[in-house]
Amino acid sequence: MSGGEQKPERYYVGVDVGTGSVRAALVDQSGVLLAFADQPIKKWEPQFNHHEQSSEDIWAACCVVTKKVVQGIDLNQIRGLGFDATCSLVVLDKQFRPLPVNQEGDSHRNVIMWLDHRAVSQVNRINETKHSVLQYVGGVMSVEMQAPKLLWLKENLRETCWDKAGHFFDLPDFLSWKATGVTARSLCSLVCKWTYSAEKGWDDSFWKMIGLEDFVADNYSKIGNQVLPPGASLENGLTPEAARDLGLLPGIAVAASLIDAHAGGLGVIGADVRGHGLICEGQPVTSRLAVICGTSSCHMGISKDPIFVPGVWGPYFSAMVPGFWLNEGGQSVTGKLIDHMVQGHAAFPELQVKATARCQSIYAYLNSHLDLIKKAQPVGFLTVDLHVWPDFHGNRSPLADLTLKGMVTGLKLSQDLDDLAILYLATVQAIALGTRFIIEAMEAAGHSISTLFLCGGLSKNPLFVQMHADITGMPVVLSQEVESVLVGAAILGACASGDFASVQTLHTWGFVERF
Ligand SMILES: Nc1ncnc2c1ncn2[C@@H]1O[C@H](COP(=O)(O)OP(=O)(O)O)[C@@H](O)[C@H]1O
Numbered sequence: 001m002s003g004g005e006q007k008p009e010r011y012y013v014g015v016d017v018g019t020g021s022v023r024a025a026l027v028d029q030s031g032v033l034l035a036f037a038d039q040p041i042k043k044w045e046p047q048f049n050h051h052e053q054s055s056e057d058i059w060a061a062c063c064v065v066t067k068k069v070v071q072g073i074d075l076n077q078i079r080g081l082g083f084d085a086t087c088s089l090v091v092l093d094k095q096f097r098p099l100p101v102n103q104e105g106d107s108h109r110n111v112i113m114w115l116d117h118r119a120v121s122q123v124n125r126i127n128e129t130k131h132s133v134l135q136y137v138g139g140v141m142s143v144e145m146q147a148p149k150l151l152w153l154k155e156n157l158r159e160t161c162w163d164k165a166g167h168f169f170d171l172p173d174f175l176s177w178k179a180t181g182v183t184a185r186s187l188c189s190l191v192c193k194w195t196y197s198a199e200k201g202w203d204d205s206f207w208k209m210i211g212l213e214d215f216v217a218d219n220y221s222k223i224g225n226q227v228l229p230p231g232a233s234l235e236n237g238l239t240p241e242a243a244r245d246l247g248l249l250p251g252i253a254v255a256a257s258l259i260d261a262h263a264g265g266l267g268v269i270g271a272d273v274r275g276h277g278l279i280c281e282g283q284p285v286t287s288r289l290a291v292i293c294g295t296s297s298c299h300m301g302i303s304k305d306p307i308f309v310p311g312v313w314g315p316y317f318s319a320m321v322p323g324f325w326l327n328e329g330g331q332s333v334t335g336k337l338i339d340h341m342v343q344g345h346a347a348f349p350e351l352q353v354k355a356t357a358r359c360q361s362i363y364a365y366l367n368s369h370l371d372l373i374k375k376a377q378p379v380g381f382l383t384v385d386l387h388v389w390p391d392f393h394g395n396r397s398p399l400a401d402l403t404l405k406g407m408v409t410g411l412k413l414s415q416d417l418d419d420l421a422i423l424y425l426a427t428v429q430a431i432a433l434g435t436r437f438i439i440e441a442m443e444a445a446g447h448s449i450s451t452l453f454l455c456g457g458l459s460k461n462p463l464f465v466q467m468h469a470d471i472t473g474m475p476v477v478l479s480q481e482v483e484s485v486l487v488g489a490a491i492l493g494a495c496a497s498g499d500f501a502s503v504q505t506l507h508t509w510g511f512v513e514r515f
C-alpha cells in the first residue's frame with residue numbers, strides 16, 4: 001500500500017442470543033463496538049418447569065438485529081460473523097424442520113430452554129449410574145444439561161418427536177448451521193452440555209447405560225460427529241439464503257459458536273488491566289473469575305491443569321479459552337429472581353408509576369430509594385432483619401441440588417415501597433453471597449481467585465456490582481464496553497475471518513474500569 005493510504009476498515013458482526021432477547025453488534029478491527037441492536041424473543045411456559053422457545057422466532061430476531069447494525073456500512077468490509085447463545089436444545093426432523101417438544105404437538109415450539117426442569121426423573125437416573133463422565137460435570141449432572149432432556153423426549157414424545165428427529169442441536173450450533181448449512185458442532189457446547197470429551201470424544205458406554213444407545217448406533221450423526229473449536233471457520237461461510245435473511249454478503253466467514261456465558265468469559269477474562277492498580281495485574285489469568293450475569297449468573301474460572309470442584313461444572317478442556325481447563329459455577333436464576341421478587345411485590349405498581357415519573361428504570365429508582373432510606377448507615381445494614389435464600393429454581397452450584405427452594409425470613413405485615421426496596425436489596429445480597437459460596441468451593445479445590453470481571457445485563461446495575469465487591473471482598477472489574485458478551489461473539493467472527501491468528505490474540509479487546 002502506498003504511503004499515507006489508509007487500510008480499509010474491517011468489521012465483524014457478533015450475535016448474542018440470551019434468554020429474553022437477541023442482540024447484535026458491529027465491531028471494528030480494534031474491538032470497538034460501533035453499532036448495537038436488540039430484539040425480544042418469545043418464551044412459552046405451558047406447564048410449571050416447562051420452558052420452550054421457537055428456533056424460527058429466534059432466527060428471525062437474529063436477522064432483524066443484524067440488518068440494523070450493518071445499516072450504512074459497505075458490506076464488502078464485513079469480514080466475519082460469530083454467534084453465541086444460551087444452551088437450549090433445538091429439535092429438527094430429518095429435513096431440518098422444527099419438531100414439537102410439547103404434548104400439544106405445537107412444532108413452532110421446538111426448543112427446550114436451558115432452564116427447563118422437566119427431566120427430573122431422567123437426571124436422577126443418570127446420576128444413579130455414577131458413570132465416569134459425571135466427574136467432568138462437577139460430579140452430578142444438572143437437569144439443565146442435554147442428556148436428561150433427550151431421554152425425556154424419548155420417554156414422553158416417542159412418536160411425535162423422538163422417532164421423527166434427525167437433528168438435536170445446542171442453540172449456538174443451530175445458529176451456525178442455519179447460517180452455513182454446516183452441521184459441525186462447537187467443542188464448547190458438546191463438552192459443556194453433552195458429555196463430549198475434547199481428548200476422548202463420545203463415550204459409548206455412557207449413552208448405552210442411560211438408554212440412549214440410538215446415538216451410538218448411528219455414530220452420533222444426530223448430535224454431532226464433526227466437532228470444531230470455537231472460532232474455527234465453517235466451510236464456505238454464509239450461504240446465499242442466510243445472507244439474504246441477515247442482510248450480509250454470501251461467503252463471509254462464519255465461526256463455530258460459543259455458549260453465551262463462554263462468549264462473555266472470552267470477552268472479559270483477558271482484558272488489558274495495566275495501569276489500573278489492580279491486584280490481578282501481576283498475576284496469571286487464572287486469578288480472574290469472569291461472572292456473566294443475566295437471567296442466570298455463570299462463574300467462569302480457568303486453570304492450566306484440571307481442577308475437580310464438587311458441584312461446579314467441569315473441568316472442561318478448551319471449552320472457553322483454548323488450552324485451558326474451565327470450571328463453570330452458576331446460579332440458575334439471578335436477574336430472573338430479582339425481576340420475580342420486585343414484580344411480585346404489592347408495591348410494584350407504585351414503583352412503576354414513580355420510576356416512570358422520574359424517567360428512570362425501576363432499578364435505578366430502587367437504588368436511589370435505598371440511598372434515601374439508609375440515612376447515615378451503609379446500605380447493606382438495611383437488611384439486618386431480612387434474609388433471602390436465593391435457590392428459587394434449585395441450586396446449580398456448589399450444592400448441585402435442583403430440589404432446593406427459595407426462602408425469605410424476617411417478613412412483616414407492611415408492604416410499602418420501603419419494604420420492596422429492602423427486599424430487593426436482600427435478594428441482590430443473597431445472590432452475591434451465592435457467588436462467594438461458589439468462589440469458596442472453587443478455592444477449596446485449588447483455584448486461586450483474586451479479581452472478578454462482571455458482564456451481562458445485571459452488571460449495568462451499580463448496586464449489584466457493589467454488593468459483589470463488598471460481599472466477596474474482591475475488586476470487581478467492568479469492561480468499558482458494556483456489551484462484553486457481544487465482543488466475545490465478534491471475537492469469534494474475527495478469528496474465523498483469518499484476520500487474527502487465534503481467539504487468544506483478541507483477548508485484549510476491551511478496556512477496564514475498576515469498581
Ligand atoms: N440497566 C439495568 N439495570 C438493572 N438491571 C438490568 C439492567 N439491564 C438489564 N438488567 C437485568 O439483567 C437481566 C437480563 O440480563 P441480560 O444479560 O439481558 O439477560 P439474558 O442474556 O439472559 O437475556 C434482567 O433481569 C434485567 O432486569
Ligand SMILES: O=C(CO)[C@H](O)[C@H](O)COP(=O)(O)O
Pocket residue numbers: 018019020085086087088114192259260261262293294295296297298328330
Ligand atoms: O447455562 C448457561 C451457560 O452454561 C447459561 O446460564 C444459560 O445459557 C443462560 O444464560 P443467560 O442467563 O445469559 O440467559
